Amino acid sequence: MTVMKMGGIFSFREACARKSLFICLKKVHIHRCYSGSGVFANTKNKSYGLKSLYVILILMALNQTGMHAQNNALILNNAVIVNITGGAVLNIDQPHADGIIVNGTGTGYIQSEGETNRVAWHINNGTGNYVIPFGVCGAKINMNYNVTAAGSNDGSLVASTYTTTINNTPFPSAYAPAVTNMDSTGFVGTNNHSLYTADRFWVLRDIGRPWTTKPTSNVTFTYRDAEFAPGNTITENDLLAQYWNNTQWNPGWFSGSSLLGVNNAAANQVNSVNAGTNGNLYTWILVAATHPLPVELTTFRASCSADQKPVVEWITATETNNAYFTLQRSTDGFFWTSVAEISGAGNSNAPLYYSYTNDAAPEGVVYYQLSQTDFDGTVADAGVITVNCASENIVGAYGLNVYSDNEHQIHVTFTSELSESMIFNLYDMSGRLVAREGETSSEGLNHFVLSMPIVADNIYLLNMTGSMFKESKKVFLK
Numbered sequence: 001m002t003v004m005k006m007g008g009i010f011s012f013r014e015a016c017a018r019k020s021l022f023i024c025l026k027k028v029h030i031h032r033c034y035s036g037s038g039v040f041a042n043t044k045n046k047s048y049g050l051k052s053l054y055v056i057l058i059l060m061a062l063n064q065t066g067m068h069a070q071n072n073a074l075i076l077n078n079a080v081i082v083n084i085t086g087g088a089v090l091n092i093d094q095p096h097a098d099g100i101i102v103n104g105t106g107t108g109y110i111q112s113e114g115e116t117n118r119v120a121w122h123i124n125n126g127t128g129n130y131v132i133p134f135g136v137c138g139a140k141i142n143m144n145y146n147v148t149a150a151g152s153n154d155g156s157l158v159a160s161t162y163t164t165t166i167n168n169t170p171f172p173s174a175y176a177p178a179v180t181n182m183d184s185t186g187f188v189g190t191n192n193h194s195l196y197t198a199d200r201f202w203v204l205r206d207i208g209r210p211w212t213t214k215p216t217s218n219v220t221f222t223y224r225d226a227e228f229a230p231g232n233t234i235t236e237n238d239l240l241a242q243y244w245n246n247t248q249w250n251p252g253w254f255s256g257s258s259l260l261g262v263n264n265a266a267a268n269q270v271n272s273v274n275a276g277t278n279g280n281l282y283t284w285i286l287v288a289a290t291h292p293l294p295v296e297l298t299t300f301r302a303s304c305s306a307d308q309k310p311v312v313e314w315i316t317a318t319e320t321n322n323a324y325f326t327l328q329r330s331t332d333g334f335f336w337t338s339v340a341e342i343s344g345a346g347n348s349n350a351p352l353y354y355s356y357t358n359d360a361a362p363e364g365v366v367y368y369q370l371s372q373t374d375f376d377g378t379v380a381d382a383g384v385i386t387v388n389c390a391s392e393n394i395v396g397a398y399g400l401n402v403y404s405d406n407e408h409q410i411h412v413t414f415t416s417e418l419s420e421s422m423i424f425n426l427y428d429m430s431g432r433l434v435a436r437e438g439e440t441s442s443e444g445l446n447h448f449v450l451s452m453p454i455v456a457d458n459i460y461l462l463n464m465t466g467s468m469f470k471e472s473k474k475v476f477l478k
Contacts, residue, residue, distance in 0.1 A: 072099070073092070073094045073098060073100065074090075074101070076100070076103065076109070079108055081109060081111055084117040085117060087114075087116040087117065088118075089120050089158075090119045092119065092120065093122050094122070095126035096128070097128030099121060099130070109134060109135025109136075110135065112160045112161050112162060113162045115160055115173075115174050115175070117160055119158070119159050120158045120209070122156045123151070123155060123157055127149070127150050127215075131143070132159055134222075136163065136224075137224075139224050141161070141200075141224060142222050143222065144219065145217055146220070147217050149215060150215055151214050152211050154212075155214075155215070156206055157281075159205075160202075161200060161201065161203070162200065163199055164199045165199065166194070166195070166199060167182075167194040168182050168194040168285070171201075172203050182197060195231070196232070198234065198239060200224075200285075200286070203284075204284065205281050206279070206281055211279065219261075220272070220273065221241065221284065221286060223286060228286075235288060237265045238288040238289050239289070240259035240261050240286065241284055241286055241287075242286075243282035244283040244284075247449075249285065250275070259287065260275060261274075297315070297372075299313065299447075300370060301401040302385045304387065305357060308389040311356070311358075313353070314370060314382070315354070319344055319347060319352065322347075322374055323374055324343050324372075325354065325371065325372050325373075326341050326370070327341075327342065327370055328368070329366060329369075330368075331365070331366060333476040339360075342356065346375075364388060365387075365388045365474055367385070368387070369384050385402070386402070386476055398414040398416060400414045400464055400472075402462045403475065404476070409450070410452055411450075412424065412446075412447070412449075413447045413448075414464065416441040416442070418441075418467075419440065420440070420466050420467040421440055422440070422465065422466050423436065423438050423465045424462060424464055426452060426460050426461070427462075428460055428461075434452075435452040441466070459474055
């Protein structure tokens with residue numbers, strides 16, 4: 001077992017075959033205990049701390065009580081607390097699942113309570129149920145990383161967890177991808193769901209010692225009552241897991257896909273959490289599965305009819321309590337007029353197709369904005385698309401459609417007859433190249449979210465070039 005901290009590495013290994021080391025970092029620390037009311041209460045606990053400024057190493061006999069290392073395993077006796085602070089890393093150099101053992105009263109734990117206060121368990125190609133006995137304020141909140149199929153020979157689980165304020169701040173940002181919002185997935189930027197989220201993050205990575213092949217695993221997260229208590233709008237039996245995947249929380253609230261894990265409210269846990277990808281090495285939250293976004297929108301596009309009238313189409317994968325859609329039109333992207341209200345399906349688990357032909361649309365570039373309203377009056381926006389049905393701008397060979405969401409991400413949809421390399425060039429209205437990106441299309445309908453840099457609110461021209469054709473479309477980013 002090694003203990004790594006800022007400025008040095010302190011190694012604690014078995015000194016000889018007949019004795020193990022008793023490691024005692026005796027300090028009385030102030031632990032920050034979240035009371036669940038939006039403030040932190042201070043309580044004193046005797047702990048064995050990994051502090052950035054004060055580290056005292058005392059090697060003592062095995063028969064004393066506390067924390068010791070044996071065969072590179074960390075053994076916590078009775079109520080010992082290992083308090084990681086100052087961005088330190090507690091390294092467990094033991095690939096077996098009993099690399100951390102809690103003995104005696106079983107009330108000892110490791111306190112992280114900061115994104116950068118980490119436990120790095122060098123699991124390598126081991127299998128089994130790896131339990132990190134996290135805890136805070138006298139409460140144990142174990143995290144289980146159950147490896148059912150081994151990863152490659154060299155790799156480490158790096159884990160931290162911390163409680164937050166009621167609005168789930170501060171967001172994890174030290175290790176990419178940084179969390180940027182608590183919005184419901186699908187209509188990004190419109191619905192802050194922090195009050196439906198338990199006040200704790202779990203950050204799982206393999207930084208520093210990444211697996212070439214990630215292990216197959218499932219995870220158990222444990223939480224405290226104070227982390228979903230009054231102030232939040234949560235029924236404990238509804239808590240399930242979501243993970244952050246670069247720009248959004250997955251699976252999306254009411255996305256048609258079930259949230260992850262099995263609720264075990266009796267044990268303050270969500271068990272058997274498995275994203276099915278990346279060894280579950282994501283940033284995780286627990287959310288109320290009964291308060292999701294009512295609609296998952298899979299397609300939102302505009303084209304031109306044979307008589308050059310704008311046709312706006314959208315497809316929903318699922319709908320829950322969806323009352324109606326509102327379609328608005330603009331000629332400049334700033335001033336909007338409502339043109340139609342289309343009834344929703346209420347509840348549906350099957351894809352539904354919607355279409356509206358705007359016979360009275362003005363000539364030239366027209367912008368359309370779609371919003372969705374559920375039965376309790378909650379409104380969510382789906383972004384903006386443009387269309388120009390002048391004769392020289394009728395949809396080309398690919399049927400290119402471009403729109404942006406409220407996070408300035410550019411969505412591109414088109415149909416290709418084959419798999420081919422596509423180049424996307426974004427120009428401002430002065431003709432200056434702003435960004436360029438390449439993608440590979442598949443045969444049939446394609447949808448890409450371009451990873452271009454965020455640009456200012458304005459009108460841009462997106463040019464798409466394939467192996468046989470090229471096509472351009474104006475887009476208003478707002």
